Amino acid sequence: MKRMMLLITTILIVVTLSACHRSLCEGENxxxxxxxxxxxxxxxxxxxxxxxxxxxxxxxxxxxxxxxxxxxxxxxxxxxxxxxxxxxxxxxxxxxxxxxxxxxxxxxxxxxxxxYNEVCFSHEHDHDGEEVEHVECDENSLSEDPHFxxxxxxxxxxxxxxxxxxxxxxxxxxxxxxxxxxxxxxNLEKLDEDYQAMADAATKPIITTVMLFTYWHVRYDIEILSITTSAHSTESSASDIIYFSEEAALHNIHYVLFEKNTNSPAGDGVLEELLKTDSTALAAYLHGLGNLTNEESDVNLNYLSIMYDNLDILIEATQ
The missing domain is CATH 3.40.50.1980 (Nitrogenase molybdenum iron protein domain)
Known part of the structure:
Protein backbone atom coordinates (compact mmCIF):
# COMPACT_ATOMS: atom_id res chain seq x y z
CA MET A 1 0.00 0.00 0.00
CA LYS A 2 1.46 3.32 -1.07
CA ARG A 3 -0.81 6.03 0.24
CA MET A 4 -0.23 9.03 2.37
CA MET A 5 -2.86 11.21 3.98
CA LEU A 6 -1.57 14.72 4.20
CA LEU A 7 -2.15 17.65 6.53
CA ILE A 8 -0.37 20.97 6.61
CA THR A 9 -0.33 22.71 9.97
CA THR A 10 -1.41 26.33 9.79
CA ILE A 11 0.42 27.22 12.97
CA LEU A 12 4.01 26.05 12.81
CA ILE A 13 4.72 23.87 15.81
CA VAL A 14 4.07 26.71 18.19
CA VAL A 15 1.08 25.72 20.31
CA THR A 16 1.98 25.71 24.04
CA LEU A 17 5.54 26.84 23.36
CA SER A 18 7.15 29.80 25.05
CA ALA A 19 9.77 32.14 23.69
CA CYS A 20 12.99 30.46 24.74
CA HIS A 21 15.58 32.59 22.99
CA ARG A 22 16.64 36.21 22.99
CA SER A 23 14.69 38.51 20.72
CA LEU A 24 17.43 41.14 20.70
CA CYS A 25 20.99 40.85 19.44
CA GLU A 26 23.78 41.74 21.83
CA GLY A 27 26.80 41.62 19.50
CA GLU A 28 27.91 43.63 16.50
CA ASN A 29 27.38 40.90 13.89
CA TYR A 116 9.35 22.72 -0.41
CA ASN A 117 7.00 19.77 -0.72
CA GLU A 118 3.55 20.59 -2.06
CA VAL A 119 0.84 18.78 -0.17
CA CYS A 120 -2.88 18.34 -0.70
CA PHE A 121 -5.08 18.89 2.31
CA SER A 122 -8.06 16.87 1.20
CA HIS A 123 -8.86 13.23 1.55
CA GLU A 124 -12.03 11.29 2.29
CA HIS A 125 -13.04 7.78 3.31
CA ASP A 126 -15.92 5.89 1.80
CA HIS A 127 -18.48 4.16 3.95
CA ASP A 128 -16.44 0.95 4.04
CA GLY A 129 -13.46 2.77 5.52
CA GLU A 130 -11.40 2.71 2.33
CA GLU A 131 -9.58 5.91 1.50
CA VAL A 132 -10.66 7.77 -1.60
CA GLU A 133 -7.50 9.39 -2.92
CA HIS A 134 -7.70 12.64 -4.85
CA VAL A 135 -5.05 12.55 -7.53
CA GLU A 136 -5.68 16.16 -8.54
CA CYS A 137 -6.22 19.05 -6.17
CA ASP A 138 -7.43 22.49 -6.98
CA GLU A 139 -5.19 25.44 -6.17
CA ASN A 140 -6.90 26.01 -2.85
CA SER A 141 -6.10 22.47 -1.69
CA LEU A 142 -2.36 22.60 -2.41
CA SER A 143 0.07 24.27 -0.08
CA GLU A 144 3.78 24.27 0.62
CA ASP A 145 5.01 22.28 3.60
CA PRO A 146 7.69 24.51 5.15
CA HIS A 147 9.15 21.90 7.53
CA PHE A 148 12.12 21.25 5.23
CA ASN A 187 26.86 15.60 10.91
CA LEU A 188 23.98 16.15 8.50
CA GLU A 189 25.28 13.56 6.04
CA LYS A 190 25.59 11.02 8.86
CA LEU A 191 22.07 11.90 10.01
CA ASP A 192 20.77 11.27 6.50
CA GLU A 193 22.55 7.90 6.37
CA ASP A 194 21.06 6.88 9.71
CA TYR A 195 17.53 7.82 8.64
CA GLN A 196 18.00 5.88 5.41
CA ALA A 197 19.11 2.82 7.38
CA MET A 198 15.97 3.08 9.50
CA ALA A 199 13.79 3.33 6.40
CA ASP A 200 15.54 0.38 4.73
CA ALA A 201 14.73 -1.78 7.77
CA ALA A 202 11.13 -0.57 8.16
CA THR A 203 8.44 -3.24 7.97
CA LYS A 204 5.29 -1.21 8.59
CA PRO A 205 3.73 2.24 8.16
CA ILE A 206 3.49 4.80 10.93
CA ILE A 207 0.32 6.47 12.18
CA THR A 208 0.76 10.16 12.98
CA THR A 209 -1.76 12.58 14.42
CA VAL A 210 -0.94 15.34 11.91
CA MET A 211 0.57 15.73 8.47
CA LEU A 212 3.86 17.17 9.65
CA PHE A 213 6.41 14.65 8.44
CA THR A 214 5.97 14.51 4.66
CA TYR A 215 9.67 15.01 4.06
CA TRP A 216 10.41 11.59 5.57
CA HIS A 217 7.97 10.03 3.13
CA VAL A 218 9.47 11.87 0.16
CA ARG A 219 13.12 11.33 1.10
CA TYR A 220 12.98 7.85 2.63
CA ASP A 221 9.71 6.40 1.34
CA ILE A 222 8.35 5.88 4.84
CA GLU A 223 4.64 5.17 4.59
CA ILE A 224 2.72 7.66 6.72
CA LEU A 225 -0.95 7.51 7.70
CA SER A 226 -2.05 10.88 9.10
CA ILE A 227 -5.16 10.94 11.25
CA THR A 228 -6.24 14.54 10.73
CA THR A 229 -6.30 16.89 7.77
CA SER A 230 -6.90 20.07 9.73
CA ALA A 231 -5.77 21.64 13.03
CA HIS A 232 -4.57 19.70 16.09
CA SER A 233 -7.87 20.34 17.87
CA THR A 234 -9.90 18.40 15.31
CA GLU A 235 -11.84 15.41 16.62
CA SER A 236 -11.80 12.17 14.63
CA SER A 237 -15.02 10.94 13.09
CA ALA A 238 -16.26 7.47 13.95
CA SER A 239 -15.36 6.26 10.46
CA ASP A 240 -11.81 7.60 10.80
CA ILE A 241 -11.35 5.84 14.13
CA ILE A 242 -12.54 2.57 12.60
CA TYR A 243 -10.29 3.05 9.57
CA PHE A 244 -7.12 3.65 11.57
CA SER A 245 -7.92 0.83 13.97
CA GLU A 246 -8.25 -1.53 11.03
CA GLU A 247 -5.00 -0.24 9.50
CA ALA A 248 -3.20 -0.73 12.81
CA ALA A 249 -4.46 -4.31 13.07
CA LEU A 250 -3.62 -5.05 9.43
CA HIS A 251 -0.03 -3.81 9.71
CA ASN A 252 0.62 -4.76 13.35
CA ILE A 253 1.05 -1.09 14.31
CA HIS A 254 1.30 -0.46 18.05
CA TYR A 255 2.14 3.25 18.14
CA VAL A 256 0.19 6.44 17.56
CA LEU A 257 2.78 9.15 16.95
CA PHE A 258 1.83 12.57 18.30
CA GLU A 259 3.60 15.86 17.65
CA LYS A 260 5.46 16.80 20.82
CA ASN A 261 4.27 19.86 22.74
CA THR A 262 0.81 19.81 21.16
CA ASN A 263 -2.58 18.26 21.91
CA SER A 264 -4.47 16.02 19.51
CA PRO A 265 -8.03 14.95 20.40
CA ALA A 266 -8.10 13.00 17.13
CA GLY A 267 -5.01 11.06 18.11
CA ASP A 268 -6.40 10.46 21.59
CA GLY A 269 -9.55 9.00 20.06
CA VAL A 270 -7.67 6.61 17.78
CA LEU A 271 -5.35 5.48 20.59
CA GLU A 272 -8.30 4.86 22.89
CA GLU A 273 -9.89 2.66 20.22
CA LEU A 274 -6.64 0.75 19.62
CA LEU A 275 -6.32 -0.03 23.32
CA LYS A 276 -9.65 -1.87 23.23
CA THR A 277 -8.09 -4.63 21.15
CA ASP A 278 -4.35 -4.09 21.65
CA SER A 279 -3.14 -3.66 25.22
CA THR A 280 0.35 -2.87 23.91
CA ALA A 281 -0.77 0.23 21.99
CA LEU A 282 1.21 3.30 23.00
CA ALA A 283 1.58 7.00 22.34
CA ALA A 284 4.99 8.26 21.25
CA TYR A 285 6.05 11.80 20.48
CA LEU A 286 7.90 13.23 17.48
CA HIS A 287 9.37 16.72 17.64
CA GLY A 288 8.59 19.10 14.77
CA LEU A 289 11.56 21.36 15.68
CA GLY A 290 10.01 24.66 14.65
CA ASN A 291 10.61 25.88 18.19
CA LEU A 292 12.24 24.66 21.38
CA THR A 293 10.74 25.13 24.83
CA ASN A 294 12.68 26.76 27.65
CA GLU A 295 13.03 23.36 29.28
CA GLU A 296 14.50 21.83 26.13
CA SER A 297 17.00 24.65 25.78
CA ASP A 298 17.96 24.42 29.45
CA VAL A 299 19.08 20.79 29.02
CA ASN A 300 21.01 21.67 25.83
CA LEU A 301 18.80 19.84 23.36
CA ASN A 302 19.37 20.97 19.79
CA TYR A 303 18.42 20.14 16.22
CA LEU A 304 20.79 17.20 15.90
CA SER A 305 20.00 15.57 19.25
CA ILE A 306 16.25 15.93 18.71
CA MET A 307 16.45 14.51 15.19
CA TYR A 308 18.15 11.45 16.69
CA ASP A 309 15.46 11.26 19.37
CA ASN A 310 12.90 11.23 16.54
CA LEU A 311 14.92 8.55 14.78
CA ASP A 312 14.85 6.29 17.84
CA ILE A 313 11.06 6.55 17.92
CA LEU A 314 10.78 5.83 14.20
CA ILE A 315 12.98 2.74 14.53
CA GLU A 316 10.73 1.43 17.29
CA ALA A 317 7.52 2.30 15.44
CA THR A 318 8.47 0.85 12.04
CA GLN A 319 9.91 -2.51 13.14
Missing amino acids: CVYVTVYPMQYLVEQIGGDYVDVARVPGSQVHSESIDWSAKEIIDMKNADILFYINGGVDTYIPEKEESTFEDSNVKLVDISQVVT WLDPVRMLIAAEFVKDQLILEFPVYETTFEENYEALKL
Whole structure:
Protein backbone atom coordinates (compact mmCIF):
# COMPACT_ATOMS: atom_id res chain seq x y z
CA MET A 1 0.00 0.00 0.00
CA LYS A 2 1.46 3.32 -1.07
CA ARG A 3 -0.81 6.03 0.24
CA MET A 4 -0.23 9.03 2.37
CA MET A 5 -2.86 11.21 3.98
CA LEU A 6 -1.57 14.72 4.20
CA LEU A 7 -2.15 17.65 6.53
CA ILE A 8 -0.37 20.97 6.61
CA THR A 9 -0.33 22.71 9.97
CA THR A 10 -1.41 26.33 9.79
CA ILE A 11 0.42 27.22 12.97
CA LEU A 12 4.01 26.05 12.81
CA ILE A 13 4.72 23.87 15.81
CA VAL A 14 4.07 26.71 18.19
CA VAL A 15 1.08 25.72 20.31
CA THR A 16 1.98 25.71 24.04
CA LEU A 17 5.54 26.84 23.36
CA SER A 18 7.15 29.80 25.05
CA ALA A 19 9.77 32.14 23.69
CA CYS A 20 12.99 30.46 24.74
CA HIS A 21 15.58 32.59 22.99
CA ARG A 22 16.64 36.21 22.99
CA SER A 23 14.69 38.51 20.72
CA LEU A 24 17.43 41.14 20.70
CA CYS A 25 20.99 40.85 19.44
CA GLU A 26 23.78 41.74 21.83
CA GLY A 27 26.80 41.62 19.50
CA GLU A 28 27.91 43.63 16.50
CA ASN A 29 27.38 40.90 13.89
CA CYS A 30 23.63 40.47 14.28
CA VAL A 31 21.46 37.89 12.51
CA TYR A 32 17.72 37.40 13.06
CA VAL A 33 15.75 34.23 12.25
CA THR A 34 12.09 33.24 12.40
CA VAL A 35 12.32 29.50 13.20
CA TYR A 36 14.59 27.45 15.43
CA PRO A 37 16.28 25.33 12.70
CA MET A 38 17.61 28.51 11.09
CA GLN A 39 18.94 29.61 14.45
CA TYR A 40 20.74 26.28 14.75
CA LEU A 41 22.39 26.72 11.35
CA VAL A 42 23.55 30.25 12.10
CA GLU A 43 24.90 29.20 15.50
CA GLN A 44 26.74 26.19 14.10
CA ILE A 45 28.30 28.05 11.17
CA GLY A 46 28.74 31.51 12.69
CA GLY A 47 30.05 30.26 16.01
CA ASP A 48 31.31 32.98 18.33
CA TYR A 49 31.54 35.52 15.53
CA VAL A 50 27.80 35.93 14.91
CA ASP A 51 25.06 36.85 17.37
CA VAL A 52 21.70 35.28 16.50
CA ALA A 53 18.27 36.22 17.82
CA ARG A 54 14.69 35.22 17.09
CA VAL A 55 12.38 37.69 15.40
CA PRO A 56 10.14 38.94 18.24
CA GLY A 57 6.84 37.10 18.26
CA SER A 58 7.95 34.46 15.76
CA GLN A 59 7.03 31.67 18.19
CA VAL A 60 3.34 32.48 17.71
CA HIS A 61 1.02 32.67 14.72
CA SER A 62 2.00 35.45 12.33
CA GLU A 63 -1.29 37.32 12.80
CA SER A 64 -0.20 38.01 16.40
CA ILE A 65 2.99 39.84 15.41
CA ASP A 66 3.09 43.27 17.03
CA TRP A 67 6.56 44.74 17.40
CA SER A 68 7.57 47.53 19.73
CA ALA A 69 9.50 50.53 18.44
CA LYS A 70 12.70 49.22 20.04
CA GLU A 71 12.27 45.77 18.47
CA ILE A 72 11.79 47.33 15.05
CA ILE A 73 14.88 49.50 15.44
CA ASP A 74 16.98 46.53 16.54
CA MET A 75 15.85 44.42 13.59
CA LYS A 76 16.41 47.26 11.13
CA ASN A 77 19.94 47.68 12.46
CA ALA A 78 20.75 43.97 12.16
CA ASP A 79 22.92 42.59 9.37
CA ILE A 80 20.76 39.69 8.09
CA LEU A 81 17.24 38.42 8.71
CA PHE A 82 16.60 34.88 7.49
CA TYR A 83 12.99 33.86 6.89
CA ILE A 84 11.50 30.75 5.28
CA ASN A 85 8.19 31.77 3.67
CA GLY A 86 5.94 28.73 3.05
CA GLY A 87 3.06 30.37 4.90
CA VAL A 88 5.04 30.62 8.14
CA ASP A 89 6.51 34.11 8.27
CA THR A 90 5.01 35.98 5.33
CA TYR A 91 4.78 39.03 7.59
CA ILE A 92 8.50 39.59 6.84
CA PRO A 93 8.26 40.22 3.06
CA GLU A 94 4.92 41.96 3.59
CA LYS A 95 6.69 44.51 5.80
CA GLU A 96 9.69 44.93 3.50
CA GLU A 97 8.44 48.20 2.02
CA SER A 98 7.07 49.56 5.28
CA THR A 99 8.74 48.43 8.49
CA PHE A 100 12.04 47.50 6.85
CA GLU A 101 12.20 50.39 4.39
CA ASP A 102 15.50 52.31 4.52
CA SER A 103 17.00 49.79 6.94
CA ASN A 104 20.40 48.18 7.22
CA VAL A 105 19.13 44.62 7.46
CA LYS A 106 19.30 42.25 4.49
CA LEU A 107 16.15 40.10 4.22
CA VAL A 108 17.04 36.61 3.00
CA ASP A 109 14.40 34.08 1.91
CA ILE A 110 15.47 30.45 2.41
CA SER A 111 12.83 29.25 -0.04
CA GLN A 112 15.02 30.75 -2.78
CA VAL A 113 17.24 27.68 -2.53
CA VAL A 114 15.23 25.00 -0.71
CA THR A 115 12.37 23.38 -2.63
CA TYR A 116 9.35 22.72 -0.41
CA ASN A 117 7.00 19.77 -0.72
CA GLU A 118 3.55 20.59 -2.06
CA VAL A 119 0.84 18.78 -0.17
CA CYS A 120 -2.88 18.34 -0.70
CA PHE A 121 -5.08 18.89 2.31
CA SER A 122 -8.06 16.87 1.20
CA HIS A 123 -8.86 13.23 1.55
CA GLU A 124 -12.03 11.29 2.29
CA HIS A 125 -13.04 7.78 3.31
CA ASP A 126 -15.92 5.89 1.80
CA HIS A 127 -18.48 4.16 3.95
CA ASP A 128 -16.44 0.95 4.04
CA GLY A 129 -13.46 2.77 5.52
CA GLU A 130 -11.40 2.71 2.33
CA GLU A 131 -9.58 5.91 1.50
CA VAL A 132 -10.66 7.77 -1.60
CA GLU A 133 -7.50 9.39 -2.92
CA HIS A 134 -7.70 12.64 -4.85
CA VAL A 135 -5.05 12.55 -7.53
CA GLU A 136 -5.68 16.16 -8.54
CA CYS A 137 -6.22 19.05 -6.17
CA ASP A 138 -7.43 22.49 -6.98
CA GLU A 139 -5.19 25.44 -6.17
CA ASN A 140 -6.90 26.01 -2.85
CA SER A 141 -6.10 22.47 -1.69
CA LEU A 142 -2.36 22.60 -2.41
CA SER A 143 0.07 24.27 -0.08
CA GLU A 144 3.78 24.27 0.62
CA ASP A 145 5.01 22.28 3.60
CA PRO A 146 7.69 24.51 5.15
CA HIS A 147 9.15 21.90 7.53
CA PHE A 148 12.12 21.25 5.23
CA TRP A 149 14.51 20.80 8.15
CA LEU A 150 13.04 17.35 8.86
CA ASP A 151 14.93 16.28 5.72
CA PRO A 152 18.69 16.34 6.50
CA VAL A 153 19.50 16.69 2.80
CA ARG A 154 17.45 19.87 2.46
CA MET A 155 18.80 21.08 5.77
CA LEU A 156 22.28 20.75 4.27
CA ILE A 157 21.22 22.81 1.25
CA ALA A 158 20.00 25.51 3.63
CA ALA A 159 23.24 25.26 5.62
CA GLU A 160 25.40 25.94 2.57
CA PHE A 161 23.22 28.91 1.66
CA VAL A 162 23.50 30.30 5.20
CA LYS A 163 27.28 29.85 5.08
CA ASP A 164 27.50 31.74 1.80
CA GLN A 165 25.34 34.58 3.11
CA LEU A 166 27.42 34.89 6.27
CA ILE A 167 30.62 35.02 4.22
CA LEU A 168 29.16 37.76 2.02
CA GLU A 169 28.23 39.80 5.08
CA PHE A 170 31.25 39.03 7.27
CA PRO A 171 34.08 38.08 4.86
CA VAL A 172 36.81 38.44 7.47
CA TYR A 173 35.58 35.19 9.08
CA GLU A 174 35.35 33.17 5.86
CA THR A 175 37.85 30.51 6.92
CA THR A 176 36.06 29.88 10.20
CA PHE A 177 32.66 29.76 8.53
CA GLU A 178 33.93 27.26 5.95
CA GLU A 179 35.45 25.04 8.65
CA ASN A 180 32.30 25.14 10.77
CA TYR A 181 30.16 24.37 7.73
CA GLU A 182 32.28 21.32 6.86
CA ALA A 183 31.85 19.96 10.39
CA LEU A 184 28.09 20.55 10.21
CA LYS A 185 27.98 18.93 6.78
CA LEU A 186 29.49 15.72 8.17
CA ASN A 187 26.86 15.60 10.91
CA LEU A 188 23.98 16.15 8.50
CA GLU A 189 25.28 13.56 6.04
CA LYS A 190 25.59 11.02 8.86
CA LEU A 191 22.07 11.90 10.01
CA ASP A 192 20.77 11.27 6.50
CA GLU A 193 22.55 7.90 6.37
CA ASP A 194 21.06 6.88 9.71
CA TYR A 195 17.53 7.82 8.64
CA GLN A 196 18.00 5.88 5.41
CA ALA A 197 19.11 2.82 7.38
CA MET A 198 15.97 3.08 9.50
CA ALA A 199 13.79 3.33 6.40
CA ASP A 200 15.54 0.38 4.73
CA ALA A 201 14.73 -1.78 7.77
CA ALA A 202 11.13 -0.57 8.16
CA THR A 203 8.44 -3.24 7.97
CA LYS A 204 5.29 -1.21 8.59
CA PRO A 205 3.73 2.24 8.16
CA ILE A 206 3.49 4.80 10.93
CA ILE A 207 0.32 6.47 12.18
CA THR A 208 0.76 10.16 12.98
CA THR A 209 -1.76 12.58 14.42
CA VAL A 210 -0.94 15.34 11.91
CA MET A 211 0.57 15.73 8.47
CA LEU A 212 3.86 17.17 9.65
CA PHE A 213 6.41 14.65 8.44
CA THR A 214 5.97 14.51 4.66
CA TYR A 215 9.67 15.01 4.06
CA TRP A 216 10.41 11.59 5.57
CA HIS A 217 7.97 10.03 3.13
CA VAL A 218 9.47 11.87 0.16
CA ARG A 219 13.12 11.33 1.10
CA TYR A 220 12.98 7.85 2.63
CA ASP A 221 9.71 6.40 1.34
CA ILE A 222 8.35 5.88 4.84
CA GLU A 223 4.64 5.17 4.59
CA ILE A 224 2.72 7.66 6.72
CA LEU A 225 -0.95 7.51 7.70
CA SER A 226 -2.05 10.88 9.10
CA ILE A 227 -5.16 10.94 11.25
CA THR A 228 -6.24 14.54 10.73
CA THR A 229 -6.30 16.89 7.77
CA SER A 230 -6.90 20.07 9.73
CA ALA A 231 -5.77 21.64 13.03
CA HIS A 232 -4.57 19.70 16.09
CA SER A 233 -7.87 20.34 17.87
CA THR A 234 -9.90 18.40 15.31
CA GLU A 235 -11.84 15.41 16.62
CA SER A 236 -11.80 12.17 14.63
CA SER A 237 -15.02 10.94 13.09
CA ALA A 238 -16.26 7.47 13.95
CA SER A 239 -15.36 6.26 10.46
CA ASP A 240 -11.81 7.60 10.80
CA ILE A 241 -11.35 5.84 14.13
CA ILE A 242 -12.54 2.57 12.60
CA TYR A 243 -10.29 3.05 9.57
CA PHE A 244 -7.12 3.65 11.57
CA SER A 245 -7.92 0.83 13.97
CA GLU A 246 -8.25 -1.53 11.03
CA GLU A 247 -5.00 -0.24 9.50
CA ALA A 248 -3.20 -0.73 12.81
CA ALA A 249 -4.46 -4.31 13.07
CA LEU A 250 -3.62 -5.05 9.43
CA HIS A 251 -0.03 -3.81 9.71
CA ASN A 252 0.62 -4.76 13.35
CA ILE A 253 1.05 -1.09 14.31
CA HIS A 254 1.30 -0.46 18.05
CA TYR A 255 2.14 3.25 18.14
CA VAL A 256 0.19 6.44 17.56
CA LEU A 257 2.78 9.15 16.95
CA PHE A 258 1.83 12.57 18.30
CA GLU A 259 3.60 15.86 17.65
CA LYS A 260 5.46 16.80 20.82
CA ASN A 261 4.27 19.86 22.74
CA THR A 262 0.81 19.81 21.16
CA ASN A 263 -2.58 18.26 21.91
CA SER A 264 -4.47 16.02 19.51
CA PRO A 265 -8.03 14.95 20.40
CA ALA A 266 -8.10 13.00 17.13
CA GLY A 267 -5.01 11.06 18.11
CA ASP A 268 -6.40 10.46 21.59
CA GLY A 269 -9.55 9.00 20.06
CA VAL A 270 -7.67 6.61 17.78
CA LEU A 271 -5.35 5.48 20.59
CA GLU A 272 -8.30 4.86 22.89
CA GLU A 273 -9.89 2.66 20.22
CA LEU A 274 -6.64 0.75 19.62
CA LEU A 275 -6.32 -0.03 23.32
CA LYS A 276 -9.65 -1.87 23.23
CA THR A 277 -8.09 -4.63 21.15
CA ASP A 278 -4.35 -4.09 21.65
CA SER A 279 -3.14 -3.66 25.22
CA THR A 280 0.35 -2.87 23.91
CA ALA A 281 -0.77 0.23 21.99
CA LEU A 282 1.21 3.30 23.00
CA ALA A 283 1.58 7.00 22.34
CA ALA A 284 4.99 8.26 21.25
CA TYR A 285 6.05 11.80 20.48
CA LEU A 286 7.90 13.23 17.48
CA HIS A 287 9.37 16.72 17.64
CA GLY A 288 8.59 19.10 14.77
CA LEU A 289 11.56 21.36 15.68
CA GLY A 290 10.01 24.66 14.65
CA ASN A 291 10.61 25.88 18.19
CA LEU A 292 12.24 24.66 21.38
CA THR A 293 10.74 25.13 24.83
CA ASN A 294 12.68 26.76 27.65
CA GLU A 295 13.03 23.36 29.28
CA GLU A 296 14.50 21.83 26.13
CA SER A 297 17.00 24.65 25.78
CA ASP A 298 17.96 24.42 29.45
CA VAL A 299 19.08 20.79 29.02
CA ASN A 300 21.01 21.67 25.83
CA LEU A 301 18.80 19.84 23.36
CA ASN A 302 19.37 20.97 19.79
CA TYR A 303 18.42 20.14 16.22
CA LEU A 304 20.79 17.20 15.90
CA SER A 305 20.00 15.57 19.25
CA ILE A 306 16.25 15.93 18.71
CA MET A 307 16.45 14.51 15.19
CA TYR A 308 18.15 11.45 16.69
CA ASP A 309 15.46 11.26 19.37
CA ASN A 310 12.90 11.23 16.54
CA LEU A 311 14.92 8.55 14.78
CA ASP A 312 14.85 6.29 17.84
CA ILE A 313 11.06 6.55 17.92
CA LEU A 314 10.78 5.83 14.20
CA ILE A 315 12.98 2.74 14.53
CA GLU A 316 10.73 1.43 17.29
CA ALA A 317 7.52 2.30 15.44
CA THR A 318 8.47 0.85 12.04
CA GLN A 319 9.91 -2.51 13.14
